[in-house]
Every structure is written in structure tokens, then in C-alpha cells.
Amino acid sequence: MTSSSTPGLTRFNAVADGAARAVLREICASRTWASALLARRPYSDTAALCAAGDAAVAALTAADLAEAMAGHPPIGRPAPGDPASAREQRGMAGAPAALKARMLAHNLAYQEKFGHVFLICATGLTAEQLYDAIRNRIDNTPEREREIVRTELGKINRIRLTRLAEGPPEAIATPAPDDGGAPP
Known part of the structure; x- marks a missing residue:
């Protein structure tokens, strides 16, 4: 551990695998991505954590990418009760109703064509x-x-990993004793 480690990163490095996996799955729904990041703990700093995240995104198969995208709500409809989703989609919050309706129509057409949500x-x-x-x-x-989705997923994950590493250590909860660290 270097002196550039932050309290959030220090806590992330120290918690049990189950708690770390749960936090990573909130950042990215791909089990493969979370496992890749878990395998490289501990991280010396935020840059090392983000670099591992980038490498894991680059290595995702099409199925892994689909699993990651399934964890993202459509643009304009953030996940209820999810502050990260609401924060990230803040730009749509105050949009006029007509623009929201056009976005919904395009979201549906996009999903029909590609089989997944529009990820940006x-x-x-x-x-x-x-x-x-x-x-x-x-x-x-x-x-x-x-490939665009892969790039966008990488950007989202970097923002979320940085927030994790540089945030307060208490943001990383300890799971119940029966968690066992098994992926959901």
C-alpha cells in the first residue's frame, strides 16, 4: 500500500471478498468483471484500481458485456432508489416532456434493434x-x-471506481456473516 491510498480504497482492500464483490457488482453487474478486480486486490491507489477496471472491461466477452448492460436502467428512467443512477442521469431530470417522450421512443427502438439498453x-x-x-x-x-458500449461502460466504471476509492470508508458495508462471498 502506498501513501497515495485513500480511506475508501483502504477499506475496499481490507473488507472480506463477499463485501468487496457486492460493492463491485453495484459498480458493474458483470460477475466476470467483479471477479477480475477481486483477484487483483489490494490496490495501491485509485489509478491502479481504474487500470484494473479498464483491463477487465476490455476482456469481457459478449455475454459478459450483456450481463453488465443488464445492470443499467434506460436513459431517462434511472433505477428507483439508486442514487448513482439518478446522479449519472441528472441531465435528463429537467428535460421538457416532449424531449423525454422522444428519448423514450428512441430507447425502445434502440433496444429493439440491439437487444439491450442504450448505454452511455x-x-x-x-x-x-x-x-x-x-x-x-x-x-x-x-x-x-x-465496441462503443464497451468504451462507455469503461467510462462509467471509472467514475464509479473513483467514487468508491475516494469516498468515505463507511460507504463499503460489511455483509452478513452467511454471505460467504459467493456471487449472486
Whole structure:
């Protein structure tokens, strides 16, 4: 451990595998991704954690990527009770009803074409930027879109990993004794 370690990262490195896995699965729903990050603990700093996250995203199979995407709600409809989802999709929150309706229609068309939610790192983007992105990406081939999704997933995971590492250590809960560390 180097002196550049943060309290959140120190706690993440120290908790039992079950608790660490649970936190990682909140960041990214892919079991493969979470296992890859668990296997490399402890991390010396946030950069090392994010680099491991990037490598794990790059190694995801199509099935792993689908599992990761299944953990993301559609743009414009953040997961109820999920502060990360609401924070990341803040740009859609105050959008006019007409724009929200167009976004919903495009979300449905996108999902029909590609078989998964429209995934974009929405942090800091306005409703108009999100709408422009889905309109531009809907004409992609499935292969092209899969690689864009992989890139966007990597961006989302980096933001979330940084928040984990640099956040308060008490944000990482200890699981119940019967957890056993097994993936859900």
C-alpha cells in the first residue's frame, strides 16, 4: 500500500471478498468483471484500481458485456432508489416532456434493434446531448455499437471506481456473516 491510498480504497482492500464483490457488482453487474478486480486486490491507489477496471472491461466477452448492460436502467428512467443512477442521469431530470417522450421512443427502438439498453456515460451530459447520441448511434452496426458500449461502460466504471476509492470508508458495508462471498 502506498501513501497515495485513500480511506475508501483502504477499506475496499481490507473488507472480506463477499463485501468487496457486492460493492463491485453495484459498480458493474458483470460477475466476470467483479471477479477480475477481486483477484487483483489490494490496490495501491485509485489509478491502479481504474487500470484494473479498464483491463477487465476490455476482456469481457459478449455475454459478459450483456450481463453488465443488464445492470443499467434506460436513459431517462434511472433505477428507483439508486442514487448513482439518478446522479449519472441528472441531465435528463429537467428535460421538457416532449424531449423525454422522444428519448423514450428512441430507447425502445434502440433496444429493439440491439437487444439491450442504450448505454452511455451520461455524467455531465445534457438531455439534448443524450438524445443526439442515441439518434446518432441507432444506425450503427451491432458490432460497432458493441465496441462503443464497451468504451462507455469503461467510462462509467471509472467514475464509479473513483467514487468508491475516494469516498468515505463507511460507504463499503460489511455483509452478513452467511454471505460467504459467493456471487449472486
